[in-house]
Amino acid sequence: MGSRGLQGPLSTRRSSFALGYLPSVARIGVLASGSGTILRAMLARELPIAVVLVDRPCGATEIAGEAGVPVEIVERRDFSGAFDRVAYTEQVVEALARHDLDLLAMAGFGTILEKPIHDAYPDQIVNTHPALLPAFKGWHAVPDALEYGVKVTGCTVHIARLEVDEGPILAQEAVPVLADDSVESLHERIKEVERRIYPEVLLALAAAIDSGAQH
Secondary structure, three states: OOEEEOOOOOOOEEEOOOOOOOOOOOOEEEEEOOOOHHHHHHHHOOOOEEEEEEOOOOHHHHHHHHOOOOEEEOOOOOOOOOOOHHHHHHHHHHHHHOOOOOEEEEEOOOOOOOHHHHHHOOOOEEEEEOOOOOOOOOOOHHHHHHHHOOOEEEEEEEEOOOOOOOOOEEEEEEEEOOOOOOHHHHHHHHHHHHHHHHHHHHHHHHHHHHHHHOO
């Protein structure tokens, strides 16, 4: 996807990819597994979050409860090589289907999901990744960037595809790598960007879709 620079102080770059075929984004489902800081940032921007789904008890569960957002727990108990990823994904889809969702936002969800969720929500799943995709795909993007010795990494918001860390890029913002950075310090600065641009992208998508539906 081609991208263009935004006007203003941010170094964010966004593509022209739009989800204009959707009638609205009135109900968003958030999938989370961790502390819930991305979820908190989304709630602060008053995004229409209808449900939070988690694969384990975590901080996101508490944040959703504080905000009065319903929580679905589809707990993953099997972490062996025999884990039935398709069957688990079908359970997730079943739980989400109860909430009549227009868009899904992955917010640090710890389980890679299989084809059934993409069949149920085609081009309706947004994800974020702590690198400037297509560089440094996978779970170890931050340590990989440090090990490779890059001077700049960043954050990417993109439409999720079945292949991990693939899909059209919606926004990217660069984060410099400092000489004394550790994995933790670099990751935290990337998260600061992520917590800002991810809600902005979701808000922009909702506005673009609502605008398109009026024509």
